[in-house]
Amino acid sequence: MDEHLVELEKTLAREMPICTAMGIEVAPWQDERLAMRMPLDVNRNHQYSAFAGSLNALCTIVGWGTIFLLLSREGLAGNIVIRRSKIRYFRPVRSEEIVARSLPAEPEELAYFFELLRSKGKSKLDLSTEICDDQGPLVTFKGSYVVQDK
C-alpha cells in the first residue's frame, strides 16, 4: 500500500476512534479513486441493512481522506473541514462488506483548488462519493470541504 494511504489509515486509527468502532478501513487504491470499507455487522440497523448514519459517516470520511491524499501527494498539509453535505439513500445496503468510493474531481476544479490554496492559504472543494452494487448506486453523497493552510 502506498505510503500516503498508510498515513491516512494511521491518522484515522489514532485520531478518530469512532471510525475504528465502525470498522472503517482504507481499501486498496483503484482507478485513482479512494475507497473505504466497513462491515455491515456493527453498522446494521433494525432491519439488518446498514444504518444511514454509518453510511453517511463512511462517505464523509472518504471525501475527507481524498483531500488528505490530494494534499499529501503535493507535499502540502492543511486543516480539512467539511462544511455541508447532501446524501440520497436509494436502496438498502445489505452486503456484508460495504465499500464507498470517491468520484474524481474535474481537473480544472482541482487546478483551481490548488491555485487558491497556494495563493490565499485557504480553498474549497466539492467531492462526490458513491456506494454501488451491480445494479448501480445505492447511496450518492456530495460534500463541500474547506482546507486551510497549517
Added chain:
Amino acid sequence: MDEHLVELEKTLAREMPICTAMGIEVAPWQDERLAMRMPLDVNRNHQYSAFAGSLNALCTIVGWGTIFLLLSREGLAGNIVIRRSKIRYFRPVRSEEIVARSLPAEPEELAYFFELLRSKGKSKLDLSTEICDDQGPLVTFKGSYVVQDK
C-alpha cells in the same frame, strides 16, 4: 421517562449497535421536541471537535426517533426509512456533551402525513434537527423519511 421514550431507547440499544458505540442516549423530552445526546470523547476528530459523521448520525437518528414517537403515540407501527438528507456544519462542536433536537413539524404537514399513512399505508415526512449553543445553531439538518405500514 415516558413509556414510548423508553421503548425508543431500548430499540436503539437492541438493534443499532453503533448508536451504543457512539454513546447516543435519548435525552429527557422537552417542549414536545425529541432530543438525543452523545459524548464528545468517543466521537472526536483529529482536532478534538466532533466528527461530522457522528454529528450526522446523531441528527439522522433524532429524526428517525421523532417519527417512531409520533407513530407510537397514535398507536401505529410502521417501517421508517430515511431517503435523503442535507446538513450544514456552521462551527465546530466542542462541548463534552452534544445534544441534537428536532424541530416540530408543521401541524398541517403532520395531519397530511397521518392521513396518507392511514389511507395509503405509506407516507413521507420532512424533519429538521439542530445542534445549538448559546450563540445559535452549530449544525442544521433536514431529513426526508418514508414510513410504510408494518
